[in-house]
Amino acid sequence: MITVNPLEVDGMIFMAVSVELPKTNLLMISNDIGYIMCAALDVDIFNEIPKLQERNVVAGRAMGVRTIDELLHAPLQKVTDASKAYGWEVGMTGKDALLKIS
Template structure:
């Protein structure tokens, strides 16, 4: 099952996507500039092989719901995200507000 819904954080609208897969969930929250995602996100791939795309993204691990993703500290972030002031350890919702 796929769920897509708008969510609001401090007056800004983001799109939350949840994909129910066997034994796991794929979670992401995005806006027009970037996104945060569950542990399925490969930050090394984005930083190395796709570096020229300047993708603004962060990864949180061990999350099972969108709410957990928003409250979890980011385990890793892309180089482009760092340039926006997004740092490892920052909560997901705080990172989104900097995108």
């Protein structure tokens, strides 16, 4: 099942997406600038492939999360180079990262 819902974070609205997959869930929270996601997707690809680096994708990844709430409160394990322009750092919570792009 795929669930898409608006999500309020300190008065700012984001979109929360949850995709139930066999033995795991794909979780994302986004707005028009960037997104955070669970470790089911790869952030490194946006930093390693020159053609993708040009896109300046603002993204961060947290590991070991199973719900949107856990994604909000987990520390980001990886962030794209482009996200650093918004003050994102490895170790900051997903919530703190999202508020920097609101």
